[in-house]
Amino acid sequence: MTDHTRCAVKKALEHGATDVIAKEITRRNQQVRFSNNEIDIAKTWYETVLKIFLVHEKRVVLTEISNFDTLDETLSRALRLARISRENPEYRGIAEGPFEYPETKSDSRLKKITDHTDYIMAAINKAIEQAETTFGTLQIINETMALSTSRNVEVHDEKASIELSIRAFSQKEASGHSVTCSSTLKGFNPEKAGEEAGEYARLARNPEQGKEGTYDVVFSPLFVGSILNYSTDMISAFSVLAGRSMYGGKIGEKVASEAVTVVDTPAGFNRVMVDDEGVPTRDTILIDKGELRTYLHNTSTARAMNTETTANAGLVKPEPLNIWMHPGGYSSEALFQSVENGLYLTNTWYTRFQNMQTGDFSTIPRDAILVIKKGEIAGSIKNIRVSDNMLQLYLNMEAVGKEQKVVHWWAEVQFPCFASHVLVRNVHITRSTESTSPSQ
Amino acid sequence: MDEDCAEFAVDAASTLGASFADARFERQERTDIVLKNGGLDAVSTIVSEGIGIRVITSRGIGFSSTNDLSKVSVRRTVKEAFRQAESCRRKTPPRLSDEKRATATWEVPQKENLSDIDVQEKVARLIEEDETISSSGDIPARMLIFADRQLEKVTVTSEGTRITGILPVLLCSYFLTVKCGNQVEQSVRRFGYTGGWEGFSQFDIAEDGLHEVEILQRLMKEGKKSPRGTMDLVVGPDVIGIICHESCGHPMEADRILGREASQAGASFMNQQLLGTRVGSDEVTVAEDPTIEHSFGYYAYDDEGVKSRRRFLYKDGIINQFLHNRESAARMGTTSNGAARSSGYNREAIVRMANTYLLPGEYSQEELIEGINHGIYMKSYTEWNIDDKRYNQRYIGREAYCIEHGEITHMVKRPTLEITTPGFWKAVDARGNDLVFRAGNCGKGDPIQEMDVLYGGPTTRLRGVFMR
Numbered sequence: 001m002t003d004h005t006r007c008a009v010k011k012a013l014e015h016g017a018t019d020v021i022a023k024e025i026t027r028r029n030q031q032v033r034f035s036n037n038e039i040d041i042a043k044t045w046y047e048t049v050l051k052i053f054l055v056h057e058k059r060v061v062l063t064e065i066s067n068f069d070t071l072d073e074t075l076s077r078a079l080r081l082a083r084i085s086r087e088n089p090e091y092r093g094i095a096e097g098p099f100e101y102p103e104t105k106s107d108s109r110l111k112k113i114t115d116h117t118d119y120i121m122a123a124i125n126k127a128i129e130q131a132e133t134t135f136g137t138l139q140i141i142n143e144t145m146a147l148s149t150s151r152n153v154e155v156h157d158e159k160a161s162i163e164l165s166i167r168a169f170s171q172k173e174a175s176g177h178s179v180t181c182s183s184t185l186k187g188f189n190p191e192k193a194g195e196e197a198g199e200y201a202r203l204a205r206n207p208e209q210g211k212e213g214t215y216d217v218v219f220s221p222l223f224v225g226s227i228l229n230y231s232t233d234m235i236s237a238f239s240v241l242a243g244r245s246m247y248g249g250k251i252g253e254k255v256a257s258e259a260v261t262v263v264d265t266p267a268g269f270n271r272v273m274v275d276d277e278g279v280p281t282r283d284t285i286l287i288d289k290g291e292l293r294t295y296l297h298n299t300s301t302a303r304a305m306n307t308e309t310t311a312n313a314g315l316v317k318p319e320p321l322n323i324w325m326h327p328g329g330y331s332s333e334a335l336f337q338s339v340e341n342g343l344y345l346t347n348t349w350y351t352r353f354q355n356m357q358t359g360d361f362s363t364i365p366r367d368a369i370l371v372i373k374k375g376e377i378a379g380s381i382k383n384i385r386v387s388d389n390m391l392q393l394y395l396n397m398e399a400v401g402k403e404q405k406v407v408h409w410w411a412e413v414q415f416p417c418f419a420s421h422v423l424v425r426n427v428h429i430t431r432s433t434e435s436t437s438p439s440q
Numbered sequence: 441m442d443e444d445c446a447e448f449a450v451d452a453a454s455t456l457g458a459s460f461a462d463a464r465f466e467r468q469e470r471t472d473i474v475l476k477n478g479g480l481d482a483v484s485t486i487v488s489e490g491i492g493i494r495v496i497t498s499r500g501i502g503f504s505s506t507n508d509l510s511k512v513s514v515r516r517t518v519k520e521a522f523r524q525a526e527s528c529r530r531k532t533p534p535r536l537s538d539e540k541r542a543t544a545t546w547e548v549p550q551k552e553n554l555s556d557i558d559v560q561e562k563v564a565r566l567i568e569e570d571e572t573i574s575s576s577g578d579i580p581a582r583m584l585i586f587a588d589r590q591l592e593k594v595t596v597t598s599e600g601t602r603i604t605g606i607l608p609v610l611l612c613s614y615f616l617t618v619k620c621g622n623q624v625e626q627s628v629r630r631f632g633y634t635g636g637w638e639g640f641s642q643f644d645i646a647e648d649g650l651h652e653v654e655i656l657q658r659l660m661k662e663g664k665k666s667p668r669g670t671m672d673l674v675v676g677p678d679v680i681g682i683i684c685h686e687s688c689g690h691p692m693e694a695d696r697i698l699g700r701e702a703s704q705a706g707a708s709f710m711n712q713q714l715l716g717t718r719v720g721s722d723e724v725t726v727a728e729d730p731t732i733e734h735s736f737g738y739y740a741y742d743d744e745g746v747k748s749r750r751r752f753l754y755k756d757g758i759i760n761q762f763l764h765n766r767e768s769a770a771r772m773g774t775t776s777n778g779a780a781r782s783s784g785y786n787r788e789a790i791v792r793m794a795n796t797y798l799l800p801g802e803y804s805q806e807e808l809i810e811g812i813n814h815g816i817y818m819k820s821y822t823e824w825n826i827d828d829k830r831y832n833q834r835y836i837g838r839e840a841y842c843i844e845h846g847e848i849t850h851m852v853k854r855p856t857l858e859i860t861t862p863g864f865w866k867a868v869d870a871r872g873n874d875l876v877f878r879a880g881n882c883g884k885g886d887p888i889q890e891m892d893v894l895y896g897g898p899t900t901r902l903r904g905v906f907m908r
Contacts, residue, residue, distance in 0.1 A: 030524075033886065035699040038531065039500055042524035045786055046506040046517060047490075062472075062484035066507040074487075081483060084560045086567070089479040117529055135702035137886050167703035173829075177703070242476055243581020243617035243626070316482065349706070350825035354836055354854065357617065357624050362834060364827045366706075383832050385825075385858070410704045411888045432832035433906045434863040 001156040004050055004068055005148035011071065012054050013150055015079040019055040019094050020150040021315065023276060024048070030140045032116050036133050037124050039117065053276075053315045056082035058091045062315060090241065092303035095277040095313075097152035102280075104273050106160035107184040111142050113162070119190045123166050126194030131168035131176070131201035134194070137410075138164045153278030161269055162188045165409050167367065168197040173207055173382055176200020177222065177347045177367045181269045181408045181416060200346050203377060204368035210381035210431050216342035217386075217427040218335050218372065223348050225407035225417035226363070228323045230351050231390055232262065232415065235286050237301035238317035239356075246359035246391055247292055255292045256394035261326035262287040264296060264312065268322030269406050269416035279311040281321060290395075296320060324418040328400030335401055335423045337375035343429070344370040344377065348386070349412050359390035362430075387430040399423040442467075443604065445491055445509055446596040452518040453495045454598050458525070460496040460536060461518075462597040464743060465489070465509075466785035468589055469555070473563055475570050475584040483559060492785040495521040496536070500528020501767075505786035537769035537776050539746055541599055546740035547606040548733075550636025554588045554608050557637045562586065565640060566612075573616070573649035577657055580624075581617040584645075588637075593743075593785075601745035609892060610639045611736070611879065618653055620660035626822070627652045627838065632736030632879030632892055639734065655839045659851055666855035666907065667842065672815035673857065673867075673902045674808050674843070677876035679821050679835060680798050681895035685880060687861040688726040689793040689895075691830035692753045692761070693779075693884075694768035700790075705884040706828025709861065710759070712772060720757040720865025723801065728753050728763060730778070730794030736879045736894040737794030744780040744789055751777050753796075757865070765791045783889035790885050798897030801871025808872055808901045810846035816855045816907055817841045817848060834858040856908045864902070872899035 008022035026048045033040045051064045052075070059082045065074050116138050127134045139162070146156040163181040170176075178196035182188040219227070234245035247255065256262075266272045266281035274280055277299055285293050295305070298313030312318040336344070351363035363386045371379045401420035408416040446463040453461030467489040474481040490507035491514060502525030506517040570584045588610050595603040613630040629648060633639030675683075691708040695701055729750040730739050739748050744766050752760050764772070765780035768791055781792035809817060818837035826833035837855040841848045857864075877896035884891070 031886070032528075033700075035702060039528040040534075040700060041501040041503055041788060042527050043503040043505075043788070044517075044520045044524055045504070046508065046513070046520075047786070048508065059480070060482040062482055062486075064486050064488070066488060066490070070487075077485065081485060081559055084558075085483050086480040086563060088481055090476070090481070114523070115527060117527060133699070135699055137703060165703055169702075241581070242583050242615070244615065349828060352823045352825045354823040355624065355626050357626070360823070362823060362825060364825055364832070366828045383827070385832070385834060387834075410886055411883060430834075430858055430908075432834070432858045432860050432863070434860055 002146045002148050002154045005146045006154060008050060008052055008071060009148045009150050012052065012075050015075050017054040017056055017079060021053040021094060021276060022050060022148050023315065024050045024146045025143055027143045029142065032120060032138045034120055035135045037128065039120065051315060052078065054078055054082065055091065058087040059085040060088050060091055061085065090300065090304055092300040094149060094151055095279045095299045095309060097149065097278055099153065099278060099280050101155055101273055104157065106158045109185045110140060110160040110162055113140055119164065123164055123190035123194035126191045127166060127168040127198035130198035131170040134166055134168045136164065136166035147274065147278055149278050155274050155278055157273045159271060163408055164190050164193055166193050166197045168201040170201040170205050174201055174204035174380065175367045176204060179222065179407055179409050181406045183269055183271045200368040203370055204380045207369065207380040207382035210369065210384035210429065212430050214426050215429055216339045217424050218339060218342065218344045219422045219424060220346040221405040221419035221421060222407050222409065223345050224325065224419040224422050225413040226348050226351060228262065228325060228417045228419060229413050229415050232286065232320045232323045234356065235296050236318045237295040237297050237305060240295055244356045246357055248357065250292050251294065253292055254290050255391060256287050256290040257397045258289045259328055259400050260287055260290050260394060260397050263324045263326065264320050265324045266321050268418060269408055270322050272321050275311045275313040276315050277313040279309055279313065281311045284310040320415040322416045322418065325400065325420060327402045327404050327420050330399045330401050332401050332403060332421045335399055335421050336372055338399065338423055339372045340374060342372045344372055361390050362387040384429050384431045386427060388428045393424060393427065396425045397422055398425050442509060443594045443596065445514060446594050448511065449491060449493045449514050449518050450596050450598050452515055453493060453522060456519065456522045458495045458497055458522060458598065460598055461493065462595065462744065463491055463493045464782065464785050465491045465594040467592045470587065470589045471559060471562065473566055473586040475566055477582060478570060478574060480563060483563065490785045493518050493521045494788065495525045496534055497525045498533045500525045500530045501534050503788050535770040536766035537774065539766060539776055541601050542741065542745050542747060543602045544741060545604045548608055548634045548738060550608050552637035554590055554636055569645040572646035573653065576650050576653045578619040579616055579653065580619050583615045586612045595743060595745045597745055603741045603745045605741060607634060607739065608636060609634050611892065612643055612645060614645065614649055616649065616652060618656040620657050623660040625656040625660055627656060630879045630881065632894065633734055634736060634738045635734045659853060663851040663853040666816065666852035668908045670904055670906050672812045673905050673907065674812065674815065674817040675900050676819035677874065677896050677899060678878050679818055680897035680900045681878050682821065682824060683864060684726050684796045684798050684897055685793060685893065685895040686826045687830055687833055687864060688753050689728060689796040691861065692763055693791045694762040694764045694772060695791040697762065698768055698771055701884060704886045709829045709831045714759050717759055718757050719754055719759050719862050721868045722757050723868045723871055724754050724757045724865050725752060725799045726754040726796065727799060728793055728796050732795050735795045736892045739794065742778045742780040743782045744776065746776045746778040746780065748778045763791050763793065765789060781891055783891055787885065787889050792884065792891050793882060793893050795877065795894040797875065797877065797895060798871065798900060800873055800875045800898035803870050803872050805872055805874065805899050808870055808899055809843055809848060812843045813845060815843040816852065817843055818855055818857065831861050833861065857905065858908065859905060867902040867905050868900055869903045870901040874898050
């Protein structure tokens with residue numbers, strides 16, 4: 001399994017590299033896209049790629065090959081480049097092995113799936129019990145990975161997953177979105193995702209124009225997953241050093257309410273046994289009852305900040321594995337009951353920051369935007385925007401639901417999350433105008 | 441180039457019984473350089489190649505790709521695309537629009553070939569630009585990112601189209617955090633060019649960065665609260681450019697209108713019945729033009745082998761023409777206008793923009809401003825976003841000024857325009873005689889395909905919009 005990577009490391013050292021990581025990934029991934037209740041296209045991607053990270057006296061070069069016959073030529077070019085390059089003053093090395101790894105296997109049934117139409121039709125048929133049309137994607141991932149480093153690491157791993165994303169419309173402006181994501185076939189439930197998307201679409205019928213103001217809001221797991229993605233990426237030490245973070249200098253400080261505990265974990269949809277330096281992955285508490293505990297580190301950023309790696313090394317920068325917001329003690333019903341006049345936001349997109357250090361941002365709810373009155377759903381609205389401060393939003397998280405869901409969706413939830421419904425007080429809502437004042 | 445490989449794939453698909461097949465072979469040489477806080481974070485050089493095959497049968501569309509170009513592998517990939525097409529079980533057979541068969545070879549010329557420039561020189565030039573910017577103020581964090589690509593691509597279809605293209609691309613971006621006392625402001629800017637190394641000098645990165653540092657420092661020292669209420673607004677080319685892209689280009693993509701992107705990159709408020717109806721004032725003509733030489737969104741033929749051309753999306757304020765690939769065109773009973781683009785051999789070619797801009801007018805910037813009694817001049821923006829049907833958008837000013845009695849008086853902090861798409865375009869009252877473009881990075885498709893695009897326009901005046 002590690003023949004290519006071991007060979008690449010050996011040859012790179014012979015060429016004069018001082019640190020080397022070689023990672024080979026072989027993929028056979030499938031995707032089916034559908035719209036208007038019919039399949040548009042079905043795809044299969046085959047790819048084998050050997051990625052090489054090498055360092056020559058603090059000069060960092062990355063390269064990759066797909067044809068192993070070109071290894072010598074590629075390494076020679078990369079080392080020549082490293083020699084004429086400049087030092088990375090922030091580079092502090094890679095992890096020293098060897099390490100011990102648990103024995104893991106991906107779900108072999110996911111390798112055998114060739115006919116996916118039944119899964120898609122199951123989701124569509126469930127959704128159109130309450131909606132008219134559906135749109136979405138089914139994706140099946142099967143990957144093997146081999147990793148060798150110049151610091152006594154040799155390991156291989158495999159990963160498989162299946163996910164379905166479905167958006168259902170009951171009217172042109174009434175939609176619902178749901179996902180089902182699992183690393184096993186057993187945990188994959190397309191009917192449930194279809195049912196939830198359809199139900200949201202039904203509840204969203206006949207939306208009225210939303211009004212500006214400050215609202216208590218219950219966010220769905222899909223919405224929470226999106227917020228967690230943008231904020232946890234800022235916990236990467238790389239983001240902090242690059243100035244792209246609201247968490248710089250805040251270790252040990254209160255960055256969220258006591259209801260919030262966020263953990264990075266290798267157990268989940270993106271099941272990863274080792275990071276890209278070969279360090280065995282583990283749970284890392286990022287926010288503990290509202291207090292920021294650590295940044296996400298690789299060996300280099302950890303040494304630069306006088307701490308230990310959190311086993312989140314990517315070949316370029318530290319990244320989350322699976323983001324887990326600890327469940328609270330509240331049922332979803334109890335969260336709704338805590339809202340007198342508020343909103344239930346089921347999905348969002350386009351989260352953008354005015355300033356990544358202050359956390360001023362806005363995001364646009366999409367799909368069902370439901371009105372809560374005295375704890376009950378009482379209609380739907382449209383065309384609003386959450387315009388707030390991300391740190392303040394976390395501080396205003398009053399309660400977290402106990403029922404958890406795995407969410408992973410397109411570009412908005414790139415890092416898989418375990419998320420619950422979350423009640424947030426005093427969320428600022430704005431809306432677009434035709435031209436004059438929003439109150440008119 | 442491996443035209444034989446693409447021919448082999450298309451022939452193999454036809455032998456299997458495909459009613460249509462196309463194959464796209466691509467080879468790319470890419471260099472990436474990342475400077476972080478003045479240090480060289482990493483340099484990357486990658487040579488990659490592969491082939492993607494689309495197969496159409498009466499039951500559906502299949503696509504498969506591989507980066508193993510052996511005959512055995514390509515044959516397996518074709519078979520898989522065929523199998524996937526058959527697995528779709530569509531009730532309505534897929535169709536592509538009828539297009540002229542094309543045979544062509546195109547190449548973007550390079551005065552200084554990217555391959556002839558040593559990476560050491562590229563790094564040195566970047567460091568030079570970075571050092572100039574960093575010397576201008578308190579900049580606690582900064583990133584400068586550079587990439588160049590030499591892309592060779594071959595498109596072959598079972599209808600007899602054979603297109604070979606060579607596209608060299610340069611792109612650069614910076615991200616600055618500027619400090620003043622206990623305040624910080626940030627700026628991100630992007631530059632793009634198709635052609636050789638000569639394009640780098642045209643970016644004027646240091647000059648642009650110095651201006652940004654100065655503006656952000658002034659903003660933090662002198663910026664006042666922006667006035668709220670209904671007033672006139674002048675927007676700069678950066679702002680009108682992103683609005684052309686987001687609230688004209690995207691809603692006019694036919695695949696969105698048909699729902700093909702609805703669960704990911706979103707839908708559109710447009711429909712076929714709206715063609716010919718009014719969306720803006722007479723001043724609004726938005727062009728979408730991939731043929732602008734050396735532009736970041738340039739291509740001579742699209743990724744389905746259809747010749748590129750200029751399209752007018754909004755014309756004199758009227759909804760005029762959607763952007764199409766062959767699939768969306770067939771579904772709407774028309775022909776493609778050459779908007780099929782793919783970010784790589786392993787992605788399907790979907791409807792994309794190239795260079796989108798508002799046509800300029802006749803006014804000088806001074807004339808636009810002197811006609812305003814009370815208003816805002818929003819020259820550039822920070823946060824922005826738009827809903828998935830491309831109707832509700834928001835842009836927050838970065839470099840912005842108050843206008844009183846026809847004159848710019850002082851800088852204002854974060855003026856906010858939050859407006860509907862028709863609300864914006866109907867308020868356009870006059871256009872400047874300047875035309876400036878900015879490079880962008882457009883995301884669409886699943887898996888997301890990041891695409892090189894350009895957007896721009898002239899300084900533009902709007903009457904009576906609500907600002908906060």
